Amino acid sequence: MPVVCSSCEKKNAVLKRPKTGFSLCKDCFFWAFEEEVHQTISSARLFTAGETVGIGASGGKDSTVLAHVMKVLNERYGYGLDLMLLSVDEGITGYRDDSLETVKRNQQQYDLPLKIVSYQELYGWTMDAIVKQVGLKNNCTFCGVFRRQALDRAAMMLKVDKICTGHNADDVAETVLMNFLRGDIARLRRCTAITTGSEGAIPRCKPLKYAYEKEIVLYAYFKKLDYFSTECVYSPNAYRGHARAFLKDLESIRPSSIVDIIHSGENLSVKEDVKMPVQGICLRCGYISSQKLCKACVLLEGLNRGLPKLGIGKHHKLHHKLLAQEPLTEKEEKKLKAVDF
């Protein structure tokens, strides 16, 4: 006996919503999904009319769905935004070059301007070359730090007012868990904010913050959206994998745990006397940083000097030396060179 959609009660249900367990027909599901994103955007007042918004597009399911939904909502509710696609080429063969083709197709499908920046042109290093030097364990740090800067630089080139990324509820929950397990109090406070960024930097927001990853997949599937669906080849050894496996198990026990974790993260209160990093600027490139040198500069320096562990772990004391371009002592060099594969 076919189940009837619990919302319109007319058509047959085609899926069960992961978030709520309700059985819905296709159109009611689309409507529910889009409406929830609209609620997130309007209650957080993410955008104002007339702004130029850059959508971080990687060709994957999250950013494709984001681009699609933003376009739909922009027209339906008249946000009055100028949308464009920003893409970053990390230089991972077999992964990124294929997904970039998808982004180029997206550009034509949604008729939005597109800008692609690559690690090669910005930093002189591709991820493949970085992994050869660093190994398989800490490379996600490099990729993440470089990508954040790359996105900002692309946004500055296109003169956008805001960037929005396709981070979904699962991503935010994983980040909360990971920061808790790693003891990163400073990030714990910031990671659940829907808009991040401060004076001088282009604000970044996450309109899909409360959308479950499973629902994004279902939406993309039923809408027959064109996206690229392979995992990054370097990701299985990342620490985040542990948090992700845990989250998936939690979801199978209790589906609401994902938003429960986000709720916990939002309500964490930190003692006032805990030392927090103060924001300043990098003395070499002028990007925002809480140390003398921003992370990207430190990582690049390490790569260029053949000391891949510079930047992984605590090396604040060496920042002076790096700035003054003094050579490091032999003992320090030895520590920084050791790489485990």
Place this chain on the structure above:
Amino acid sequence: MCQVDEDYIDAQLETKAGLRDCFKEYFVHKFRAMLGKNRLIFPGEKVLLSVSGGPASSALLSQVQEGLSPETPKKLRFVPGIIYVDEGAACGQSLEERGEIKSQLETIFRASGFPFYVVHLEAVFSLPSSVLQCASSASDRRNESYKEAVDGFIQSACSETQRETGQGSNSYTEVQTLLSELSTQEWSGEVGIVTNKSQPFTPEQTEAVRTLLASVKTLTAREELLKTLRQHLILHTARVRGYSKVMMGDSCSRLAVKLLTNISLGRGAFLAMDTGFSDPRYGDIAIVRPMREYSSKEIAFYNRMFKVPSVFTSALDTKAPEKASIHRLTESFISKLQADFPSTVSTIYRTSEKLNTACPRPIADGELTEKCLLCLCALDTGAGERHHSSHS
């Protein structure tokens, strides 16, 4: 979660006698430092030790016993009592099993010489509604120095004798007596020393407890319910018997699991209260966790080396599969992570120390913020607008 390795212990015990003494000193010092640093236990205060029979609470009992023995230099100066909550009805144990465990524990309790109370889960049906209220007499003492607090405590203890003549109002004990008298039925907790031959609970009550717990659909929710009921039983016993502090035997590893479980359940706002050293939410009674810096491995070593007696009691999730409840899943996740990254538990512990334990401040018009009925924490259900702003 105890990862005791038999070979390691035997070799160590036999060959290195010095190790034992150093370890014991370290263990005892940690306990004393924990109590001394936080300065919440006043001399002469009545403290209730909640003992489940497991390794951590048995170690707690043993530490308190040693700390109070006449030979110890700088004796601990509080008056302990013991409470054991018999949860056999929830776990489906037969009456014989429960009696067996009870008598084993009673032997241990009697050996300590402290008064002990055995409370059965069936007694939840006769709890008064005062367990859902917070006595606010303690909140005024927040800004006092330790010395003033001790003086205040001694004064209120003296004024207990003047209660009949109407003097010494607003004392701890007066509030407690009033709250405990709100029950409509006889409080049926057993007291040690007096042998009570008849069963303090009826089979109908046992059945009622089973039905109550069976009506909860998921194991996660059942565990949470049991936790709340246990907490209320302990709280009420403490109020009835005049105890102003309760010591729980939560170890570091147990607390790390509890932290992560609470985050997964959405209790992020109250992490500090649920897992911090002191839990002030009940007002007149403070819950204290002096064992929170010991890992379960250390406790296991100590119990083994110094032959601390403990009794294994099965819980709701004993022998349950890994994905049966959030608590079980978190426990196995952390154990696995700890094997690869040995600093996991201590990092989680350090993170929890940085979280706030402050009581909710009253809002502008002088009224206190609303509290949850069951756990007495401030409501965190306000609409999420304030979390949308960017943090710098």
